[in-house]
Amino acid sequence: MSAEPYTRDVVGNVSTVSNALIDNVDRVIRGKRHEIRMALCCLLTEGHLLLDDVPGTGKTSLAKAIANSIAGGWKRVQFTPDLLPTDITGVMVYDQRSGLFAFREGPVFTNVMIGDEINRGSPKTQSALLEVMEERNVTADGTTRPVPRPFFVIATQNPRDFQGTFPLPDVQLDRFAMRLSLGYADADTEVSILESFDRARVDDELEPVTDPHELDRVIDAIDSITVARSIHQYIVQVATVTRRHPDLRLGVSTRGTLTMLRVARAYAATDDRDYVTPDDVKALVGPVFGHRVALSAEAELRGTAVETLIADITDSVPVPRTSGA
Template structure:
């Protein structure tokens, strides 16, 4: 199982790497989110490739994908769908919104109104749309990749804590290093476009891999380790909000995928440590005093992880 997953993931990474150069580790993490059907939040300044990464992942899967550009005037029904009246039949019918797809790219989600953000995040949680008393299930697998710019940009509506918690991971691409950026400029005329990528897997294979990853056994001491780290965030004096149980479940599932991409059928403490930042970083909130002292979520989580005893285990 793990070997097949590794082959698929390496093919996906190679495909996406044609568009997003020099970011293989970030691509791997993003694909771990995909392989657990956990939703992904990409947060960074404009021009670093957030939308390109999302489109490259979507085009690498032989499924359907749609893109929504969030703006303040976007309505909830523009996301979920709406009942429309058919004059020929004299009846109302449901017109599906863009959430009825395998991969949905929500571009600049923090520019949408809170009401519209909530409509998307409800579908992310329930994986269905209810309209006129009828529930309509979205396709599986269903994966949302949302992008947003930092909160200090004008004209944005920051996602509330409870809505951030529904994203399995938050990643930042950052600027390319010097050599990579030079190679991008030199190869600009030849560079692969994200909308020209050929799919390297299909939804049936992806769905089977997701199911198998969920069945990877994890040692009790790994479960205990995850909960100890989460508990430490809840008790830390510099945090006003710690990690929820949803967060620990997300870390468990992502850790399984992370292990499988490394051709292992067991999770190690190093897997957990590598994922604490991307999975827990957007789920904690610092106190005002900690922010004034210049603390940030990543460094605080690193300190917490260093203080929690690492279990000794040889496998699953």
């Protein structure tokens, strides 16, 4: 049997699952189908998602809607300055009846963990997520325990200049596959939201449209999407420019290029294609690479915007000539 029919079946399955998820989440987050698609491309590769925007734009609602659309477990953690690392990962507790210590699992032992306003947690608490986000394991009292698969962290944060926030460490930002901003709704969409406003929380009433087992199969199957060598080279060339750019003190890591590869495959599959194009990479550079770079002190003083710099870097790299098929 040739690989082509198998790949088309994979694309069809990914497209079916993603469209069902987009339609379901769109019932809550209106007028943001592109952003919803981008978020689901992140999750369909078992990546972690950072929603970065001002208050009131629907960050938490999007996270809850995605979690409710998956027939698996999900838990929410409200990050505060006094939150402890063990409040997230779990803690050893003494059982008086047995006279033994037992591990009490924290909220990371689920399929989807929503970290609400993650940058209000202290750096010590934020670091508790480093191991589980990368290795899908939690080590406590010398014992390593795996979390359920698939495992996603969907975190929300307010801009860093808001009071009471701590900047996320670079090593933690690098563990998020994507950073997205929803932005304000357009005028017509906001009017329709006001007209249909109901106190009932629709996002809590969403019926699941997929389950962890199906998502796990999709995550594994996305690796079969074709990526030409020229696309691999294109991704690395863009990353290399960020590592050498004088306005950046930190460039894109190899983890970042690997993430781009997987997310680009998912992006192509949700567009009903079994191959990746340069346009897929260009569309994803901002969300996948933008939070992985850091401006130099001089660039910050000049007021350089990371988004503009990343766009200029991408435009400076020649686009490969390939059909991708």
